[in-house]
Amino acid sequence: xxxxxxxxxxxxxxxxxxxxxxxxxxxxxxxxxxxxxxxxxxxxxxxxxxxxxxxxxxxxxxxxxxxxxxxxxxxxxxxxxxxxxxxxxxxxxxxxx
Numbered sequence: 418x419x420x421x422x423x424x425x426x427x428x429x430x431x432x433x434x435x436x437x438x439x440x441x442x443x444x445x446x447x448x449x450x451x452x453x454x455x456x457x458x459x460x461x462x463x464x465x466x467x468x469x470x471x472x473x474x475x476x477x478x479x480x481x482x483x484x485x486x487x488x489x490x491x492x493x494x495x496x497x498x499x500x501x502x503x504x505x506x507x508x509x510x511x512x513x514x
Contacts, residue, residue: 419510420454421465421494427455451493458498464508465492473500483514 430437433448441448456462468487475481479495483502494514502514 418466418490418492419463421462421492421514422454422456422460423463424460426457426460429453429455462494462497462514464510464512464514465494466490467509467512468507470502470504470506470508473502473504 430449430453432450432452435448438448441450464485466485466487468485468491470483471486471491472482472484476495479493481497481500482493482495483497483500484493485491485508497514500514502508502512508514
């Protein structure tokens with residue numbers, strides 16, 4: 418698995434970040450269940466691993482997002498400017514989202 422972008426950007430929130438645990442309790446979570454990165458708008462976002470797109474839609478919390486799964490691992494890429502993939506599409510690692 419790789420980062421879903423090329424280059425170096427600031428991580429704005431890490432797994433189970435102490436700063437924000439209370440805000441996730443309202444959703445029944447112990448803490449943040451992912452990593453957030455501060456990418457400039459328009460940064461190319463890529464698949465961190467190969468797999469099939471199982472969701473590609475808009476959500477009021479995530480904005481535009483996609484879910485990728487391969488049977489062993491899964492990822493959610495959210496807050497996207499646009500979605501260029503479709504549900505059912507197979508991607509290889511580093512394919513543009």
